[in-house]
Amino acid sequence: QVQLVESGGGLVQAGNSLRLSCAASGRTFSNYAMGWFRQAPGKERDFTAAISRIGDSTYYSDSVKGRFTISRDNAKNTLYLQMNSLKPEDTAVYYCAARPTFVSRMRKDYNYWGQGTQVTVSS
Secondary structure, eight states: OOOEEEEEEEETTOOEEEEEEEEEEEOOOOGEEEEEEOOOOOOEEEEEEETTTSSSSSEEOOOTTTTEEEEETTTTEEEEEEEEEEGGGGGGEEEEEESSSOOSSSSOOEEEOOOOEEEEOOO
């Protein structure tokens, strides 16, 4: 089992930045590819970003590419999402997720999920 706890969400004005964190425990963090997904009210939970086990490969949705950066610190068992130039359409609950072996963009491929952290961007 892997336990994931997100933090860092909040209310921010458009154009500003936030950094989300996801603390992992329970198993060897570096054995897991990690992803961030987000869910806006009334919508599906969508892929946002993903990173390989050692952080050498990253992937982004088109809507956040160039504004968001995913990273990880395997020594601290922590995943990050740096979000810059935030827009009102980035408002959502953000979830981190883990899967063993290879990175994926597909929600169904992830075995473990955090409880989510709310990000609200005002215009």
